[in-house]
Amino acid sequence: MKSEFAFIALPISALIAPSAFAVQYLTVDQAQRAIFPGKSFTAAPVNLTSVQRKAIERASGVRVLRDEQQVWRVSGGGWFIVDEVVGKHEFITYAVGLNADGSVKQIEVMDYRETYGGEIRDEKWRAQFVGKTSKSPLKLDSDIKNISGATLSCRHVTDGVKRLLAFYEVALKR
Amino acid sequence: MLCITAMEFRLAFAAAFLFCVSNAHAHEAIFGWTYTTDLTPKGHGEFEQWVTGRWEKEHGNYSVVDFREEFEYGVADNFQLALYVNHHYVYANDDVPAEDPAHPGNRLPGAYETGGEDVHAGHSPVTPFDSYHFESVSLEAIYRLLSPYKDPIGLALYFEPSIGDQERELEWKVILQKNWLEDRLVWALNINYELEFEKADGGGYERDGMFEWFTGVSYRFIRNWSAGLEFWNHHEFADATVHEHSAYFLGPTIHYGGERWWATLGFLHQLPIGQAFSHDNKEFAVHDGYIFGDEHEKYYVRLRVGFNF
Numbered sequence: 001m002k003s004e005f006a007f008i009a010l011p012i013s014a015l016i017a018p019s020a021f022a023v024q025y026l027t028v029d030q031a032q033r034a035i036f037p038g039k040s041f042t043a044a045p046v047n048l049t050s051v052q053r054k055a056i057e058r059a060s061g062v063r064v065l066r067d068e069q070q071v072w073r074v075s076g077g078g079w080f081i082v083d084e085v086v087g088k089h090e091f092i093t094y095a096v097g098l099n100a101d102g103s104v105k106q107i108e109v110m111d112y113r114e115t116y117g118g119e120i121r122d123e124k125w126r127a128q129f130v131g132k133t134s135k136s137p138l139k140l141d142s143d144i145k146n147i148s149g150a151t152l153s154c155r156h157v158t159d160g161v162k163r164l165l166a167f168y169e170v171a172l173k174r
Numbered sequence: 175m176l177c178i179t180a181m182e183f184r185l186a187f188a189a190a191f192l193f194c195v196s197n198a199h200a201h202e203a204i205f206g207w208t209y210t211t212d213l214t215p216k217g218h219g220e221f222e223q224w225v226t227g228r229w230e231k232e233h234g235n236y237s238v239v240d241f242r243e244e245f246e247y248g249v250a251d252n253f254q255l256a257l258y259v260n261h262h263y264v265y266a267n268d269d270v271p272a273e274d275p276a277h278p279g280n281r282l283p284g285a286y287e288t289g290g291e292d293v294h295a296g297h298s299p300v301t302p303f304d305s306y307h308f309e310s311v312s313l314e315a316i317y318r319l320l321s322p323y324k325d326p327i328g329l330a331l332y333f334e335p336s337i338g339d340q341e342r343e344l345e346w347k348v349i350l351q352k353n354w355l356e357d358r359l360v361w362a363l364n365i366n367y368e369l370e371f372e373k374a375d376g377g378g379y380e381r382d383g384m385f386e387w388f389t390g391v392s393y394r395f396i397r398n399w400s401a402g403l404e405f406w407n408h409h410e411f412a413d414a415t416v417h418e419h420s421a422y423f424l425g426p427t428i429h430y431g432g433e434r435w436w437a438t439l440g441f442l443h444q445l446p447i448g449q450a451f452s453h454d455n456k457e458f459a460v461h462d463g464y465i466f467g468d469e470h471e472k473y474y475v476r477l478r479v480g481f482n483f
Contacts, residue, residue: 086356088202089431092396101290113433115202115482116215140324148251149215151323152357 025086025121026110028095032072035070035097035106041072041080046171059134060166062159070169080170081164085156089115092153096129101169104132105163107166117150120157127163134169138162188447204400204429206476208390210362211318211328211351214248214482221245222258222480230472232461233269233286235302238471244314252321256314260336264292267302270466271458281457291468295375310338322351322360332364342371342379358394360402363387369414383414392427400429404440410455410469418452421465423474435481442474 010137026034034042048056048067056064065084072080077100084091093111096137098104107129109121119125137143140151202212203222214220224242244258265394287299297303314334322328328351336343345368352361366386371379386409392402406423427440446463448470450456459467466472 065356071244086358088435116218146324148217149248151321155323156356 024093024111026095026108028070028082028110031082031095031108031110034108035095036074036078036080036095039078040075042075044071044073045069046071046167048167048171051171056163056166058168060159060163062092062163062166064163069171071172079168082110083160083164085160087112087156088150088152090114092120092157094157094160096164097162098172099170102133102165102173104129104161104165106130107157109157112153114150114153117147117153118149119147120153132161132165134165136162136165138165185209202391202431202436202480203438203478204360204427204431205362205388205390205402205404206220206405206427206438206478208362208388209316209330209332209347209349209364209440210360211320211322211330211349212236212297213252213316213318213330214246215256216248216251218482219245219247220480220482222478224476224478226474226476228471228474231269231290231466232464234288235265236267236269236290236471237265238292246314252318254314254316256312256316258312258314260309260312260338261307262292263304263306264290264395265302265304266290266424268474272299273458279453279457308339310336310341310343312336312343322353323357327352340373344369355393358400359391360393360400361389361391363389381414381439383411385409385411390427392429398431402427402429402430404442406442408469412452412454416452418455419448419450419459419465419469421470425474435479437477437479440474440476442476444470444472444474 046069048064048069052063053067070082074080079098082093083096090113092109095108095110096104097106107126112118112121125147129146132138138158138161140146140155140158146154165166176193204210214463222244226243229237240260240262242258242260244256246254246256248254266288268286268288270282270287270289272287274280274282278453288297288301288303289299293303294305312334314332316332318328318330320329330349332347332349334345336415345366348365348430350363353359364387370384371381374380386407388404388406390404391404392400394400404425404427408421409417412418422445423442424445425442426441427438430436444464448460448463448465449458450465455467461464
């Protein structure tokens with residue numbers, strides 16, 4: 001019986017050996033300068049209450065995975081938010097810049113390590129989000145185009161932006 | 175004739191595993207047996223190596239390693255074609271119940287001989303058998319009607335014809351997939367029907383039908399890694415009409431998905447709740463609730479490695 005386990009364990013250990021290698025396209029600082037060039041930033045992290053979390057989920061239809069949200073106040077008005085969504089294999093880290101009125105100024109993909117769908121880093125795909133507000137549909141194949149082979153990533157980033165726009169309404173808007 | 179011990183067979187099998195792993199670089203199968211509705215994207219291709227080991231019958235020794243090399247291509251966003259070759263290695267010795275010559279159609283109690291689906295016709299039943307055999311070439315077409323990422327449920331249709339020197343096969347599948355928890359929890363169900371035309375010893379072809387369903391659930395528990403459970407129920411029909419048996423299998427599966435390659439290891443254990451319906455299967459195939467005969471073994475292990483380009 002023991003040898004049977006060794007027989008199975010051998011290929012499993014060979015599979016585990018090549019661990020994932022993280023690649024970062026943009027640091028927080030680089031993403032801030034890309035979205036708000038020449039501006040200064042003040043960290044303003046938010047820890048959601050359960051009431052706020054439920055309000056965001058109700059408004060966006062997207063589940064909130066973490067109560068802590070990395071947020072920076074931008075000099076002259078606006079917000080810079082770093083967020084993560086589930087990718088096919090790994091988390092996708094991205095940043096969203098909001099104008100002072102809560103509309104999307106720009107999004108930047110900071111980490112993306114999937115086999116397909118690198119096009120979500122392309123300016124053309126990201127540009128679809130510019131000007132979106134919490135009232136926008138933000139639905140794949142509706143106001144946001146899908147990328148073949150990366151439907152999961154496209155949908156999750158789209159859902160993520162929709163959730164952050166609801167987050168703005170609930171936790172940042174004054 | 176090449177004779178190998180059980181240990182040598184295991185080492186050869188482990189070497190086959192490692193060969194696949196060391197040559198792997200990145201359509202992604204999160205289950206060993208159950209298909210999902212995920213397809214290779216339009217304009218992209220994938221090479222996939224399958225290695226399946228299956229072993230243990232009612233008696234003696236019986237081990238088979240099935241190999242499959244598959245090339246998939248995304249023809250359109252929702253349509254994928256694949257071409258693959260099937261070949262296998264078999265070792266058998268004293269593995270099937272012998273027939274009582276005085277009472278044809280009945281087993282001779284306590285007597286076994288070398289035989290089985292993978293043993294060539296004409297082989298002496300009193301000596302061990304081992305052989306490598308090229309089996310068939312298959313074409314696979316999958317069309318996705320609904321995506322689990324955009325629609326309430328994923329739905330795809332599958333068709334696969336195979337042609338070999340000993341057999342011809344036609345296989346149809348309906349593939350369903352439902353995701354939860356940000357697509358980290360995946361459930362899939364396959365409903366299959368297969369028609370097999372196998373060359374008979376006396377010439378011509380024997381027709382068999384198979385109805386089976388596979389289901390699996392898998393959860394991505396950490397980045398890149400998913401683990402789950404698979405269940406398989408197989409029904410065999412002689413001449414595609416006479417219900418011969420129903421066999422059940424259950425086992426774990428683990429999957430790694432990277433940027434350029436992925437690998438899935440699945441294990442299935444036959445459950446001792448099989449049912450034999452025909453006289454032939456009641457007499458020769460069922461033993462302590464397990465279904466053996468020509469179709470099944472007690473243990474199955476499968477490694478699939480794919481890399482995308």
